[in-house]
Amino acid sequence: MAKQKKKGQSGQAKNYITRTQAVRKLQISLPDFRRLCIFKGIYPREPRNIKKANKSATHSTTFYYTKDIQYLLHEPLLGKFREQKSLSKKIARSLGRNEVQDAVRLEKHGMPKIKLDHIVRERYPTFVDALRDLDDALSLLFLFANLPSTTAVPAKVISKCQRLCHEFEHYLITTHSLRKSFLSIKGIYYQATIQGQDIMWLVPYKFVQRVTQDVDYRIMGTFVEFYCTLVGFINYRLYTSVGLVYPPKFDAARDERGAELGAFTLEGRGITSAIDQEPQQKALTNGHEQAQNSEAVQAQIDNIAQDTGTDEEVKQDEPTGDQADAGTIDTFIPAAPEGDTLPQPDRTGDAASTLFSPCVFFISREAPRHSIEFLLRAFGCKRVGWDTVLGEGAFTHEETDPRITHQIVDRPALAQPLPSLEGQETSKTDQNLQVVKPGFIMPGRIYVQPQWVWDCVNEGKLLQTDIYAPGETLPPHLSPWVRPTSGQYDPRATLEEQELEGEAEEDGEEEETAEIDGPEDEEDEEDESEEEDEEVDAGGMDVAGSEDESEEDVDEVDAFGGFEDDADDAANSDIDEEAQHQKELEAEALGEPVPVTQTNGEAQKAKARQARKAAQTKKDEEIERQKMMMSNKKRKLYEKMQFSNAKRDTEAEKLRAKRRKVERTGKSKA
Incomplete structure (x- = not known):
C-alpha cells in the first residue's frame, strides 16, 4: 500500500512560505529581513493557488519561495545583524544608566561594519551582467544626489552618490561613450553604450526637492547602499580598462565652490582630464613649470622629432585599406523598394x-x-x-x-x-x-x-x-x-507628405461650414423650415412678394448686356441663371430646399469627392468579398488588425487637423 500524502506537506504548501514564518526561521527582525532580501535580490512570489499555499487560511499574506529562505540561512550578514542587535541593547542599557560616554564609544567604535562585496560577486558573475543592471542603479543614485540632506537622507549618502555619479560621467567624457539624450517632463534621459551594452538612466532637474513623508526612505536607502557598492565596482573596472587610476583625485575645496566635474583630476597613461587640460597647457606655456633644455640636447630632440615626423607622414600618405575603412560606418540599403528596412548602425x-x-x-x-x-x-x-x-x-x-x-x-x-569701446581710452583690465x-x-x-x-x-x-x-x-x-511607423503621425515630416488624398479639402470645408453655421443660423433655418411647412399645408401657396422679387431679378439680369468681347459667354451665363432661377421657383412652390449653385471649382471638387467615395466603396466591397473566403479565426484576427489600424489612423488624422489649424492661424496672423 502506497504511503498517503498528508495535507500541507507537499505541493504549493511546501514550496511557499509566508513572511512571518520566514522571519521566525531566520530569527531576525522584520526591517533586517527586508534589508537582507533587498541585498540578495529575493522578492515576494505569488502562488498559483493562494488557498493551497496558505493552507486554507483566509487572511492575506506575503509568500516567498522556501528554497530562497533556506538559501538565506547561510548568509554571513545574519551574524552582522545579530551583532548590531546585541550592540543596540548595550547602548540602550548604557543610556539607561546615564553612561553617555560609554554609549557614544560603543556606537562609534563597536558598531560592526557591513560589507556587500561578496553579494555583488554572487549576483553578478560577469561584468556584462552588472552593466545590464546599471540602469536602475544610476537613476536612483542621480536622484539621491539631488535630494536635500535630512534625517532620513544623511549628507554623507548624498555626497557619496554625487561623487560616484561624477566619476561615471568622467568615464563617459573620456571614452565618448554617450550616444543620445532627451529632455522630458520627468527629467533628462541619457543613453550610453559600454562594451556593447546600451545603458539608459534618468537624471532629475536641479530644482528644490521637497522630501515628503509618504515615501519610505529606509527601503530606498537600502537600495542606495547596495547600488553604491555596485557602481563603485563598475567604476573601478571601467577606469582600469582604459588605463585610468581609480579613484580619481578629488578636490573638496573646488567642489564646495561649485566645480562639480572640475573637482576631479584623472591620471594614468599620460591621460589628463578634459576639465584640467587647458589650465595645464597655459601653465606650460608660461615657462615657469617648463624645464629649459640645453642647446645640444634641444638640437638632438629636434632632429629626432623631424625624423619621426617624416616617417609618420610617409605612413599617413599610404594608409591600408583596413585603416581607410576603420572610421566609416556601413549603411544597409534594401535590395528591393518594398523590402524591409534594416536598422542602421549607430555612430x-x-x-x-x-x-x-x-x-x-x-x-x-x-x-x-x-x-x-x-x-x-x-x-x-x-x-x-x-x-x-x-x-x-x-x-x-x-x-x-x-x-x-x-x-x-x-x-x-x-x-x-554690444557698444564698442573704440575711441575710448580704456585699459585691458577694463575690457x-x-x-x-x-x-x-x-x-x-x-x-x-x-x-x-x-x-x-x-x-x-x-x-x-x-x-x-x-x-x-x-x-x-x-x-x-x-521612430514613427507607417500610418502614424510624424511631426518631423510636412503635412503634404502625410495627408491622405482630399483630406485637407474636406477639413477646410468643415471649418468653413462650422464658422458660417452658428446657433443663430440654426434657429433661422428651423424658423424657415417651419414657415415652409405651414405654406405647404396651406395649399402650396408661395410667399408674398417672391414673384415680384424674382421678376425684378430677371429684369436686372436681362438689362445687363455684358461686354462686347464676351457676348457668347454672357449669353450662356444668362441661360444658366435663368435655369437656376426657374429651379428655385419650382422648389419654393413645392416646399423643397432651394438648390445651391456651384462654381466650376466647386463642381470639380464635388466630382473628385464622389470619385473618392466610389473608389472607397469599391475597395470596401472587395475587402468584404475577400473576408468571406477566410476562415473564422483569420477573419477575427483581420478585424482586430483593422480596428487597431483605424484607431491609429484616427489619432493621426486628429493630430494633422490640429497642426493644419495652427498653421492656418499662423499664416493669417502673419
Whole structure:
C-alpha cells in the first residue's frame, strides 16, 4: 500500500512560505529581513493557488519561495545583524544608566561594519551582467544626489552618490561613450553604450526637492547602499580598462565652490582630464613649470622629432585599406523598394568625439550648466565657459572673450549689439571686466537655445542655428528612441507628405461650414423650415412678394448686356441663371430646399469627392468579398488588425487637423 500524502506537506504548501514564518526561521527582525532580501535580490512570489499555499487560511499574506529562505540561512550578514542587535541593547542599557560616554564609544567604535562585496560577486558573475543592471542603479543614485540632506537622507549618502555619479560621467567624457539624450517632463534621459551594452538612466532637474513623508526612505536607502557598492565596482573596472587610476583625485575645496566635474583630476597613461587640460597647457606655456633644455640636447630632440615626423607622414600618405575603412560606418540599403528596412548602425566614439570639437561655448546663467557641460564635453568640446555665479572649473568666466564661438542662452530675443569701446581710452583690465548686459549681443558670435545641443547630439551633426535663435519658436523635441511607423503621425515630416488624398479639402470645408453655421443660423433655418411647412399645408401657396422679387431679378439680369468681347459667354451665363432661377421657383412652390449653385471649382471638387467615395466603396466591397473566403479565426484576427489600424489612423488624422489649424492661424496672423 502506497504511503498517503498528508495535507500541507507537499505541493504549493511546501514550496511557499509566508513572511512571518520566514522571519521566525531566520530569527531576525522584520526591517533586517527586508534589508537582507533587498541585498540578495529575493522578492515576494505569488502562488498559483493562494488557498493551497496558505493552507486554507483566509487572511492575506506575503509568500516567498522556501528554497530562497533556506538559501538565506547561510548568509554571513545574519551574524552582522545579530551583532548590531546585541550592540543596540548595550547602548540602550548604557543610556539607561546615564553612561553617555560609554554609549557614544560603543556606537562609534563597536558598531560592526557591513560589507556587500561578496553579494555583488554572487549576483553578478560577469561584468556584462552588472552593466545590464546599471540602469536602475544610476537613476536612483542621480536622484539621491539631488535630494536635500535630512534625517532620513544623511549628507554623507548624498555626497557619496554625487561623487560616484561624477566619476561615471568622467568615464563617459573620456571614452565618448554617450550616444543620445532627451529632455522630458520627468527629467533628462541619457543613453550610453559600454562594451556593447546600451545603458539608459534618468537624471532629475536641479530644482528644490521637497522630501515628503509618504515615501519610505529606509527601503530606498537600502537600495542606495547596495547600488553604491555596485557602481563603485563598475567604476573601478571601467577606469582600469582604459588605463585610468581609480579613484580619481578629488578636490573638496573646488567642489564646495561649485566645480562639480572640475573637482576631479584623472591620471594614468599620460591621460589628463578634459576639465584640467587647458589650465595645464597655459601653465606650460608660461615657462615657469617648463624645464629649459640645453642647446645640444634641444638640437638632438629636434632632429629626432623631424625624423619621426617624416616617417609618420610617409605612413599617413599610404594608409591600408583596413585603416581607410576603420572610421566609416556601413549603411544597409534594401535590395528591393518594398523590402524591409534594416536598422542602421549607430555612430562610433570617433564621430561623437568630433561633434563639438571645433566650437568654444559659453553658458549663460539661466541655462542648466551641468547637463549642458556634460553633453558638450562628452561630444568633443574642450573649452566651455560660464559665469562666475555658476561655479569654478570654466575655461573662461569672461563673456566678452573673443574665442567664444557659440553662446547658449534661454532669454527673449537679443537684437542690440554690444557698444564698442573704440575711441575710448580704456585699459585691458577694463575690457576684460566688461560685462554684457541682458539684451546685448556680441558681434561674430552665434546665440542658440539649449535645445540645439540636445538635437545636435541626437541627430549626430550640427544643425542650423537660425531655427534655435533666442526668441524663435523651437521645433518639436522628439524622443530619439521612438521612430514613427507607417500610418502614424510624424511631426518631423510636412503635412503634404502625410495627408491622405482630399483630406485637407474636406477639413477646410468643415471649418468653413462650422464658422458660417452658428446657433443663430440654426434657429433661422428651423424658423424657415417651419414657415415652409405651414405654406405647404396651406395649399402650396408661395410667399408674398417672391414673384415680384424674382421678376425684378430677371429684369436686372436681362438689362445687363455684358461686354462686347464676351457676348457668347454672357449669353450662356444668362441661360444658366435663368435655369437656376426657374429651379428655385419650382422648389419654393413645392416646399423643397432651394438648390445651391456651384462654381466650376466647386463642381470639380464635388466630382473628385464622389470619385473618392466610389473608389472607397469599391475597395470596401472587395475587402468584404475577400473576408468571406477566410476562415473564422483569420477573419477575427483581420478585424482586430483593422480596428487597431483605424484607431491609429484616427489619432493621426486628429493630430494633422490640429497642426493644419495652427498653421492656418499662423499664416493669417502673419
